[in-house]
Amino acid sequence: DADVTQTPRNRITKTGKRIMLECSQTKGHDRMYWYRQDPGLGLRLIYYSFDVKDINKGEISDGYSVSRQAQAKFSLSLESAIPNQTALYFCATSDRPRAGANVLTFGAGSRLTVL
């Protein structure tokens, strides 16, 4: 089984609908992240969480909300989806950095299309 599991892998929805993307991990990491990938823009940070009670906005949090239900679960919600939220979404985890780079472990991604 994958260390970081995202569901659904693909979703097509309509403008105005509420969508939830779910992420679960077996790495035992405290830190979890949601990134969005758009063509030509790389990955951009939406939200991150250092533990269950510590949730923070990233650079593009408008239109999104998150919930950290447990150490292993971090979900991303679009309350009212709009077409420019069509993108590939990645969940990631990391351990608390001790020394060296903060290495993220990514899930396989959730492709969302908003019509």
Added chain:
Amino acid sequence: DQQVKQNSPSLSVQEGRISILNCDYTNSMFDYFLWYKKYPAEGPTFLISISSIKDKNEDGRFTVFLNKSAKHLSLHIVPSQPGDSAVYFCAASEMDSSYKLIFGSGTRLLVRP
């Protein structure tokens, strides 16, 4: 404004030759740089990193070079193999906010048999 830039969207290389992927950055406060590789329908996977206090880091066929004065880093793959065909992302982080990786837009590498 993008702080991490990968100006080449794609690169094609013959199997066995060297692949050189480039990355430029603008933030002098970056202290770690990472390369990730991404295959289709999979998430990015960590490949190699380098600290800003070093100018080279090597791991098997992969070597990353850092030129701080030019704010430029490059990933060398020698020899290139068809299985290296993927999208490569450069990323960077600051010491005081190491949790926040800033990614480049990626370079698609094709290694031709």
